[in-house]
Amino acid sequence: MNGVVALEQASELAAFGAKAVSLGQALRDGLPVPPGFALSGAFVDAVAAADDAAIVTLVQQVAPLAGPLAVRSSAIDEDGAAASFAGQHQTLLNVLSVDDLAEAVREIWWSANSDAAITYRKKVGLFSRPNVGVVVQKLLAPDTAGVLFTRNPISGADERVIEASWGLGEAVVAGLVIPDHVCLSRQGQVRERRVGYKTVSIRPVAGGGTVEVELPLELVERFCLEDSQLEALNRLAGLCEEVFGPGRDLEWAFERGTLHLLQCRAITTART
Amino acid sequence: MRGAPIDVLERVPLFHDLDQGEIGQIALLFKERDFEAGETIIQEGSGGAAFYVIETGEASVTIQGKPHSVLRQGDYFGEIALIDEGPRMATITAASRLDCWGLTYWDFRPLVEANGVIGWKLLQRMAMMLRDARAGGQ
Structure with missing residues (x-):
C-alpha cells in the first residue's frame, strides 16, 4: 500500500x-x-x-x-x-x-x-x-473560522450551533476567545445570536508557525459572520449530514468569501 | 536510516553489558526529538513511555517542586519507563534549546522480546542496579 x-x-x-x-x-x-x-x-x-x-x-x-x-x-x-x-x-x-x-x-x-x-x-x-x-x-488564511455542531452538543436539540471568531479557527478550538455564538434552526432561521469578546486572533507568521495577535478594538465585539455566511454554513451542515449522517462536529473557515470544510467528525458530547 | 550516537548510549548504565552490535540495534530505534527552552519534557507523576538521551543543551530536574539537578550533553533520563511504563519520578524542563534522542517502550519491547541475549543482559544489569540501590539504602 x-x-x-x-x-x-x-x-x-x-x-x-x-x-x-x-x-x-x-x-x-x-x-x-x-x-x-x-x-x-x-x-x-x-x-x-x-x-x-x-x-x-x-x-x-x-x-x-x-x-x-x-x-x-x-x-x-x-x-x-x-x-x-x-x-x-x-x-x-x-x-x-x-x-x-x-x-x-x-x-x-x-x-x-x-x-x-x-x-x-x-x-x-x-x-x-x-x-x-x-x-x-x-494552509488557509481565513478571515473568519470556527466550529459548527449540526445538533446542539449540550441539549441535544435539533438545531445548528455555530461558534466563530476572526482568523484561524484554533482561537476558537483552543478557547482563546469568547467566540460569537449562533443557534440556527434546521431551516436556517436565527434562534439565538450572541456576540463574543474576541480580543486575539491566530495568524501565520513569516518565519513559520503562528502567533497570537491582539485584535483592534472595533473587532472585539463586532459580529464576525454575515447572514449570507450563516446560510452557507447551514447548507454545509446539511450536506455533511447527507454524507456522514446526523450529529456532526465541523471545523470550517471562510477565506476571501469562500467556505472551506476543515474537519467533520461525530459529536462526542451530545446527550442523545 | 540514522539513529542515536552509539558512544552516547554506551554511557547509559542500563546498556553497560551490551556489546557494540547490540547497542547498534538499539541505537537505530531512537528518534530525534527537540524541545524549546522552558518546555516541560516529562512531568512528575505522569505516565511515560520514552527514554531520552541529551545530545545538546541543558535540562533542569525538579522533584516535588524543588530544584534537584541539571542535565547536560550525554546525560539521560526516563530509562525505567522503558521497562515498566510507570509514573515519572521527577519533572524535567528544557533550560535551553534541547536536542535529544528518544526511545519509546513500544519500539524497545519488540527488540527485547525477539532477542533473548539482550533481554538477559538487561535483566542482569537491572538486578545489579537493584542490589546497588539496596546497598545504598542501608
Missing part, C-alpha cells in the same frame, strides 16, 4: 486514521475541503525514524502543494466516541515548505508518544502502541 495518497483517495481507516478518511470521503462527495495528502501510520513511523527513502517520497509526493502547509494528526482506530484524541496530538500550522515537512511529521509522531498523550491513553484504557496518521493540506 502507498503510504502517501491524495486526500480524496484516503479510504482505509486502519491505515490513515479517522480525520484523513472523513476528509477523503468529504472530497469524494464534493464537499469544499482544501486539497491535501494523507500519510499512513506506518509511513509516519518511517519518517519519524528518519528513513531516507520515506523522506524522499514525502517531499516528492507532497511537492505540488508547495507551502505554507497545515499538518494535522489523524489518530488511527481511536478517534471515535469512546476516546477522542482532540487536543492530545499536535497540529502544526504554517509549515513553510515541503522541506520542513519531515520535522513536522516527526513532531506529530512524538506528540502521540508524549507523556501527556500516554497519560491520557491510560486514563481511557488504551495500553497499545500509539498509531498516528497525518493530513497535510495547504
Whole structure:
C-alpha cells in the first residue's frame, strides 16, 4: 500500500486514521475541503525514524502543494466516541515548505508518544502502541473560522450551533476567545445570536508557525459572520449530514468569501 | 536510516553489558526529538513511555517542586519507563534549546522480546542496579 495518497483517495481507516478518511470521503462527495495528502501510520513511523527513502517520497509526493502547509494528526482506530484524541496530538500550522515537512511529521509522531498523550491513553484504557496518521493540506488564511455542531452538543436539540471568531479557527478550538455564538434552526432561521469578546486572533507568521495577535478594538465585539455566511454554513451542515449522517462536529473557515470544510467528525458530547 | 550516537548510549548504565552490535540495534530505534527552552519534557507523576538521551543543551530536574539537578550533553533520563511504563519520578524542563534522542517502550519491547541475549543482559544489569540501590539504602 502507498503510504502517501491524495486526500480524496484516503479510504482505509486502519491505515490513515479517522480525520484523513472523513476528509477523503468529504472530497469524494464534493464537499469544499482544501486539497491535501494523507500519510499512513506506518509511513509516519518511517519518517519519524528518519528513513531516507520515506523522506524522499514525502517531499516528492507532497511537492505540488508547495507551502505554507497545515499538518494535522489523524489518530488511527481511536478517534471515535469512546476516546477522542482532540487536543492530545499536535497540529502544526504554517509549515513553510515541503522541506520542513519531515520535522513536522516527526513532531506529530512524538506528540502521540508524549507523556501527556500516554497519560491520557491510560486514563481511557488504551495500553497499545500509539498509531498516528497525518493530513497535510495547504494552509488557509481565513478571515473568519470556527466550529459548527449540526445538533446542539449540550441539549441535544435539533438545531445548528455555530461558534466563530476572526482568523484561524484554533482561537476558537483552543478557547482563546469568547467566540460569537449562533443557534440556527434546521431551516436556517436565527434562534439565538450572541456576540463574543474576541480580543486575539491566530495568524501565520513569516518565519513559520503562528502567533497570537491582539485584535483592534472595533473587532472585539463586532459580529464576525454575515447572514449570507450563516446560510452557507447551514447548507454545509446539511450536506455533511447527507454524507456522514446526523450529529456532526465541523471545523470550517471562510477565506476571501469562500467556505472551506476543515474537519467533520461525530459529536462526542451530545446527550442523545 | 540514522539513529542515536552509539558512544552516547554506551554511557547509559542500563546498556553497560551490551556489546557494540547490540547497542547498534538499539541505537537505530531512537528518534530525534527537540524541545524549546522552558518546555516541560516529562512531568512528575505522569505516565511515560520514552527514554531520552541529551545530545545538546541543558535540562533542569525538579522533584516535588524543588530544584534537584541539571542535565547536560550525554546525560539521560526516563530509562525505567522503558521497562515498566510507570509514573515519572521527577519533572524535567528544557533550560535551553534541547536536542535529544528518544526511545519509546513500544519500539524497545519488540527488540527485547525477539532477542533473548539482550533481554538477559538487561535483566542482569537491572538486578545489579537493584542490589546497588539496596546497598545504598542501608
